[in-house]
Amino acid sequence: MLPSTSGLILGIESSCDETAAAVVRGGAEVLSNVVASQVRTHAPFGGVVPELASREHLQNIVPVVRAAMEQAGYTLRDLDAIAATEGPGLAGALLVGVMYAKGLAYALEKPLIAVNHLEGHIHAVLLEMRQREQMLAQPTLALVVSGGHTHLYLAEEKLGTWQYKNVGRTVDDAAGEAFDKVAKLLGLGYPGGPWIDGLAKHGDQRAVPFGPVNVKQKPYRVAQTQSPRFLFSFSGLKTGVLRYVQTHAMAERIEVRRAALATIPNVKVQDALALCDSETLNLIASFQRAVVDDLVRKTFAAAEGFHAASIVVSGGVAANRELRQRFLAEAATRAMPVAFPSLELSTDNAAMIAAAAWPKFVAGSFADALLSAEPSLALG
Numbered sequence: 001m002l003p004s005t006s007g008l009i010l011g012i013e014s015s016c017d018e019t020a021a022a023v024v025r026g027g028a029e030v031l032s033n034v035v036a037s038q039v040r041t042h043a044p045f046g047g048v049v050p051e052l053a054s055r056e057h058l059q060n061i062v063p064v065v066r067a068a069m070e071q072a073g074y075t076l077r078d079l080d081a082i083a084a085t086e087g088p089g090l091a092g093a094l095l096v097g098v099m100y101a102k103g104l105a106y107a108l109e110k111p112l113i114a115v116n117h118l119e120g121h122i123h124a125v126l127l128e129m130r131q132r133e134q135m136l137a138q139p140t141l142a143l144v145v146s147g148g149h150t151h152l153y154l155a156e157e158k159l160g161t162w163q164y165k166n167v168g169r170t171v172d173d174a175a176g177e178a179f180d181k182v183a184k185l186l187g188l189g190y191p192g193g194p195w196i197d198g199l200a201k202h203g204d205q206r207a208v209p210f211g212p213v214n215v216k217q218k219p220y221r222v223a224q225t226q227s228p229r230f231l232f233s234f235s236g237l238k239t240g241v242l243r244y245v246q247t248h249a250m251a252e253r254i255e256v257r258r259a260a261l262a263t264i265p266n267v268k269v270q271d272a273l274a275l276c277d278s279e280t281l282n283l284i285a286s287f288q289r290a291v292v293d294d295l296v297r298k299t300f301a302a303a304e305g306f307h308a309a310s311i312v313v314s315g316g317v318a319a320n321r322e323l324r325q326r327f328l329a330e331a332a333t334r335a336m337p338v339a340f341p342s343l344e345l346s347t348d349n350a351a352m353i354a355a356a357a358w359p360k361f362v363a364g365s366f367a368d369a370l371l372s373a374e375p376s377l378a379l380g
């Protein structure tokens with residue numbers, strides 16, 4: 001039974017380095033979507049510093065929620081529910097969003113909804129499909145690929161509730177983490193994905209023959225799950241880039257580039273292009289090609305292995321242009337529909353959290369007063 005209200009949900013996201021709040025109606029209509037990024041704070045460290053992240057979330061949470069409510073044109077009293085990311089993520093960062101949402105829900109006497117961040121990424125796609133009145137063929141095989149995650153899920157809606165089965169994961173680094181570490185290694189900016197994305201098209205992606213990554217499955221794991229698992233590994237590729245840099249005497253050039261980029265205010269990818277020789281651009285292009293090859297190959301193999309009717313690709317790395325092109329090309333040859341979120345909803349945001357909360361709101365699946373942050377929360 002549908003609820004009698006319009007389902008005006010405030011979503012709050014604070015799992016990593018973005019403090020975000022959004023108001024979404026009925027899991028489809030985005031009335032506001034505010035994101036305060038901490039990129040500038042973490043950039044000098046080339047990665048997220050958990051203590052700094054928590055402190056910034058504390059500073060940002062009130063103004064970000066206020067801005068989301070103002071832009072939506074509603075007051076907190078008008079809300080039907082408040083949703084927050086429960087996990088996975090950084091403990092201190094998650095706690096800020098969860099505790100703030102709990103406080104609001106308690107004070108306003110509104111239902112509180114706990115959302116898994118990974119489920120949120122999947123719902124970024126479902127949200128925009130609802131806006132276009134499109135249906136996603138089910139079951140769908142979802143690749144969630146970001147700075148913290150590289151996961152495959154078989155997802156399906158049954159009686160209004162989404163169910164997820166984890167069928168793949170990374171055994172070491174997440175794909176986005178590999179982008180970030182390789183960019184750092186080559187003296188580029190943070191986060192690394194957009195830099196590598198922007199520079200790769202200027203290089204020869206076959207120049208460095210990084211081969212396919214095959215991860216041996218431990219027999220007991222297969223026995224335990226009784227189903228095929230698709231395992232990713234990106235740390236070897238990162239080491240491959242490091243070895244290449246060492247054997248091709250690139251260290252000095254990298255330090256020159258790092259120092260030059262540090263002097264440019266509001267530095268852009270185009271500034272880095274002028275500081276990259278063809279050997280570096282070829283290395284970048286070959287690295288990106290190897291990551292994308294691996295993601296495409298295993299995702300389609302999983303989709304076929306589990307008889308999925310469609311593929312969803314979401315998370316920060318889903319913003320990558322080559323990744324999108326390759327998934328679309330492969331989808332066309334296999335007649336398998338593939339869906340991505342818009343670039344805005346690929347990286348962390350709270351509209352996806354409010355959208356994932358919508359089916360839970362309809363089902364009356366609310367969190368209790370004991371809700372806390374779950375840094376290692378699994379999905380499926």
Ligand code: KG4
Pocket residue numbers: 016145146147148149175176177179180191192193194197315316317318319320321346347348
């Ligand atoms: O989803 P997200 O904002 O946060 C996490 O949940 O981790 O993803 C951030 C990650 C970073 O590792 C960033 O380098 C990567 O997404 N990323 C990209 C691109 N844009 C962001 N990776 C490759 N190509 C891009 N265009």
Ligand code: ZN
Pocket residue numbers: 117121146315316347348
């Ligand atoms: Zn994310």
